[in-house]
Amino acid sequence: MLERDMAQIQELINQQQWSELRDLFSQYPVPDIADLLMRAQQTDRVLLFRLLPRAISSDVFSYLESEDQNEILKGLTHEETRNLLLNLRPDDRTVLFEELPGRVTQKLLNLLTPEELEKTRLLLGYPEESVGRLMTPDYVAVRPEWTVGEALDHIRKKGRDSETLNIIYVTDTEWKLMDAVELHRFILADPRQKVAELMSHSVISISAFEDREEAVHMMLRYDILALPVVDSEGVLLGVVTFDDVMDVAQAEATEDFHKGAAVTPLKGSYRETGIWELYKSRIVWLLGLVVVNLLSLELMAYYEELLASTIALTFFIPLLLGSGGNTGSQSSTIMVRGLATGDIEVSQWAASLAKELIVGLALGLTMGLAGVVLGTWKGGLTIALIVGLTMLLIIVVANLIGVILPLVLTKLDLDPAVASNPLITSITDATGLLIFFAISRWILVWIH
Amino acid sequence: MLERDMAQIQELINQQQWSELRDLFSQYPVPDIADLLMRAQQTDRVLLFRLLPRAISSDVFSYLESEDQNEILKGLTHEETRNLLLNLRPDDRTVLFEELPGRVTQKLLNLLTPEELEKTRLLLGYPEESVGRLMTPDYVAVRPEWTVGEALDHIRKKGRDSETLNIIYVTDTEWKLMDAVELHRFILADPRQKVAELMSHSVISISAFEDREEAVHMMLRYDILALPVVDSEGVLLGVVTFDDVMDVAQAEATEDFHKGAAVTPLKGSYRETGIWELYKSRIVWLLGLVVVNLLSLELMAYYEELLASTIALTFFIPLLLGSGGNTGSQSSTIMVRGLATGDIEVSQWAASLAKELIVGLALGLTMGLAGVVLGTWKGGLTIALIVGLTMLLIIVVANLIGVILPLVLTKLDLDPAVASNPLITSITDATGLLIFFAISRWILVWIH
Incomplete structure (x- = not known):
């Protein structure tokens, strides 16, 4: 159009x-x-x-x-x-x-x-990303002792350019927030009623210094059109409206997507972001992950003889490490998102752990079976045994790493989203190699 | 508390x-x-x-x-x-x-x-996940020929239990939607004015059969409290309110997070989802990705002799494939999210491709340098040359795969979120091995 x-x-x-x-x-x-x-x-x-x-x-x-x-x-x-x-x-x-x-x-x-x-x-x-930066000081406030008719007159006088007229705030003489009453309740009420009679005394408010993400959580939870913002004394400072909060919710989700792929969140839109900014937001993580990957390099070098003696074993390394990485990405993403939306609580870590232990075992058994089939096909019975067992263990362990890392990060007051798919993959790669070599050596010694 | x-x-x-x-x-x-x-x-x-x-x-x-x-x-x-x-x-x-x-x-x-x-x-x-399922038929509608006073009387009579009183709809005698006027405009207006005088004739509406995600986009775009829902004739059927839309926005973001990690989106919350459901939502993808990983297995088997002759080369495989996977995950996540929020448009694919080609080249050069340093340290000059060159090419190619796959999926009317981190990783693994073997053979032949 x-x-x-x-x-x-x-x-x-x-x-x-x-x-x-x-x-x-x-x-x-x-x-x-x-x-x-x-x-x-x-x-x-x-x-x-x-x-x-x-x-x-x-x-x-x-x-x-x-x-x-x-x-x-x-x-x-x-x-x-x-x-x-x-x-x-x-x-x-x-x-x-x-x-x-x-x-x-x-x-x-x-x-x-x-x-x-x-x-x-x-x-x-107010600090960046705080509620104070989001709020607008344009709102209409009335007093509890006024009649509804007086309040409506005040609204008509003050309200011309207020974008937040859908909710009228009730304050005391010191501008302390007492209640929030929807505009339509004034219209449905008798004009001679007192404003106090419309009040429910269960107003939800937020501090101007609170993180803007908290505003998103409160609006989602309480389904309110506008969130009044107060200072530490409870004095009404401004209002955060649903449209700003929806924008924040989307921006925060985008940040979490980027973190999940080990990209430092971009400041503006992709279109606005320059090449140098894009490069910077990614190279730090890529280089950092090389350090984690050095573990894998060291492990491979350490087991050089084993690799050289049964070269067919190396064929399965990308498959095994890949499957472990995929499993860890799955469980860490489920955890990180669950923690972000409040669906999963750190205090109930034991329940999550138990659930994922069973899920991981079921996944591991299925994938282990696939490993046995592939191993038999490509390398004979010994290889099949090694690949099947390694696959089972890698899946179970990678799945648990994906569950535990976000929980530990949250517990340490760090952002669980740091447990990005690339970080999890790099960790499960090294762990997977360790499992692979341990099982290979054990089975090869046991057979000869 | x-x-x-x-x-x-x-x-x-x-x-x-x-x-x-x-x-x-x-x-x-x-x-x-x-x-x-x-x-x-x-x-x-x-x-x-x-x-x-x-x-x-x-x-x-x-x-x-x-x-x-x-x-x-x-x-x-x-x-x-x-x-x-x-x-x-x-x-x-x-x-x-x-x-x-x-x-x-x-x-x-x-x-x-x-x-x-x-x-x-x-x-x-209405179909599942359609706007029709979200809407409520409780709304208040007035006619353009009424006075504001008559309209307010009607609102008072009808409005008791309507949750969508903040916006009043104007319809003709056949209930066709003509406009949406905020309640406060009725209050600020002279009661003798006609409703028609309050109208702006630029009402935004949505079809009941539209996907609920479209409702999220429209609300984010137009900053409206409630979206009127109409049938194909333009007759007003109901209203979708911001609180439902915020819930949908969160649920859709969660779905996209799960898809991004190759998890079939869960129907309910994680807490409510049983172990069997969790298993099913993950095993299909894990097994499917094994098929992609078979390519890597075949490649390794095909280049058996090369591997056996220079075993030190294999040490670098996890590092090289890991870096390629990380790069591809970064670019595909940026693309998938950008496409979902409308920040990136398919029609401007050439611009995205050009931008990412340069970013990928910059990332590749930096990572290639890191590869040369590591290669020299762990295996000597020949290995350094192979690892550095391979790293450069893997990063550039993996980055482009991450950009192109989501664009192609969108172009084919498929969900770009299918280009999950695990899928990208599995594809870049196989591509990476191909690059690795080609460069290794070429350099080894050239040196001897």
């Missing part, structure tokens, strides 16, 4: 039909306008952006990637930039300032009114 | 302090009550559930895992079950009926009123 629209837009640009362009734009939802803008030729972008009705231009702006934002800012006048910044939601403004180069941010901060500057400084004062 | 509360609750149960128990419960948010219930002794669960005020008991019920739901249903009378079912939100009821054994579902369906039965049948009629 967007491809065809883009052609039409390009046509209108070429014909300089500005008012048609403006009309066409106003038919799209904001994220689609942002997309169209990014697909336009670079020279046309600022021009198209200027055409947007002022009411939506700041919304569109907040949907752009930071590179494109920077580029558009360069093309705007002082006054246009100022208007844009003042119309941006405080949380989107924080994100923008976070991602722009420091010099640019400083220049932009000078354009703000003292009041907006203070809001921005407040948000930027 | 819950541990301490649980002790207090157990105490109250032992002392048969029912009214205190009821008071204590009412202080907790619903998900916490569900947690406390599941932590209670099995014999006390039905008893505690009966104590819950009727207004929240069905909410608490919908937070329980399906096993616990089934257990509680067994302990309730006919009449209690009926009340519970009628109070459940239609979408939660659908989930319940989906997960219970068929016989039980049939029995429960008989308890519903004809009207509720029809709603449930409608939802259950």
